[in-house]
Amino acid sequence: MNILTGNDLKTGDVIWWTGSDWSRHVEDAADVGDNGEAIAHEEEGARRVNSPYVIAGEKTDKGPRPAHIKDRVRALGPTVRPDLTLKPADPEAGSWVI
């Protein structure tokens, strides 16, 4: 699957395109197929996202998983500060990244 991601213009938060809006949770990411660049262009113009780009991902039981470790770190948060990730209560969250 192809996933569209970027950073929220105002907050810098990592965000994922859901098909109709942006979410902070990669689990909500939609497969943008070949439309990623067009959506990115439109959303950037609407000032909702900064520096959007399309990445490869795979569908898993737990939802979409970015193919590259860099985007998995982006999706979770810093592996060395579990308290600052999106899943601070999940001790296994770090292994999802690696």
Next chain:
Amino acid sequence: MYRYDQYDQQIVDTRVEEFRDQVKRRLSGALTEDQFKPLRLMNGLYLQLHAYMLRVAVPYGTLDGRQMRMLAEIARKYDRGYGHFTTRQNIQYNWIKLADAPDILADLATVEMHAIQTSGNCIRNISSDQFAGAAADEIADPRPWAELLRQWSTFHPEFSYLPRKFKICVIASDEDRAAMRLHDIGIQLVVRDGQIGAKVFAGGGMGRTPMIAPEINDFVAIADLLSYVEAALRVYNRHGRRDNIYKARIKILVNDLGAEEYARQVDEEFAGMKARDIDPPAAEFDRIAAFFAPPAFDADAPDTIDRSDPDFAVWLDQNVRAHKQPGYAIATISLKPVGGIPGDASAEQMDVVADLAERYSLDEVRVTHSQNLVLPHVRKADLYTVWQALRDAGLAEANLDLISDIIACPGLDYCSLANARSIPVAQKIAQRFADLDRQRELGELKLKISGCINACGHHHAGHIGILGVDRKGTENYQLLLGGSGAEDVSLAKITGPGFDEDGVVDAIEKVTNVYLGARQDDERFVDTYRRLGMEPFKEAIYG
């Protein structure tokens, strides 16, 4: 320490308002990201993996208590309660919101700080010896010259769009605590015939093409230093490779021309500039230097220390260094607790350091390129009290220059350029060698980790260096041996094929075992490596 005059303050205040307007225009859509990006970078605002990152300049690594307290306040008010001290003696905040950035810069301006020249192809924050003004072995305090260079380089129109970023370091002792020869220009103040002058080195740096700066002038008269540095910049600005970002640093130019030819061209440029009289009048330099006059030391400070607490005694031996003033000492605060994140400090810890600086260090703190902090002027009689306060704040790790005093870049946990994580590797190594007696048995061992080839973690200069790379989407770590950023400067060499995270920790243990078995007398790890060469270490790792 230097205090802003009305011109300095006006420059910084005006810059804040200019950036406020730029942010407003970006948020309104009047500026695209392509238009805005160079503007935000000129104000130290990057976009990293998780959020905007703000890099704040700490000129020559010197802070006072109110500035440190403001850094803590920014961490609390605008970030997530901590900051990261960097190998450029700066501090970075990892979770900044764009709309807050102008307010942060405004807050910084109230304590004479800013984020100017912490990014972009300009002359970056001038770095220096963290023991400046306190070191027993310095010939002068290097900071007045660093401050002069800071003022000269701030918004210098000719050098705001150089071929690439440009880093200058000024030191004033033979012991190099600032990795001076791994800078674009390194300046060492020296004395000849009773006069202070500068030995100048050019073309050093790390990154993908590491080079040690060769000497280009063995003695520049101190009154000519600024014009000589300007001449060196001019030659680089004229001939630096703007066509290829990977060949754009001055080190490539100096290497291609040869140090002798580069020096000849600088001399030629310098000769033409002498007539233009751009060096500051002595009165202006004296005005700056007056801010760095020795503080009011207690002439009666006792020269003895009660070492009866064994834990304190270990910290004394490991983290405290000689001061030029009898009765005083220099105390390094390690930001490398075992299992912690190298260089990170919480807002509460920054407040503690600010308090200690004000009470016990004549209101001065320093940031080191090794990502630690320093209280430079502590009465020996106060050291025990200071140590107790540091211990209570989790800041009394007695590991300066030991294997767990690791330099590590933010790596893939934070940095958009990184290929691999650095911090978890640093944590695993520190945990493997957690026993302080074992660390002290190994002695001085500088271990440095970078998460990509840009080498922010100085892996080329590590007695042991680690470079994280991306190997088909998996983190992989190359091991290097034999580097040094000190006066015995050298570049580390790769041992061979890389390892996974646990494998590189195992390899380091094998390497240290070779050292322990082969060292002679007081040899440090790097001395033994230099005597034996790579082979026995390689054999232990891969054999």
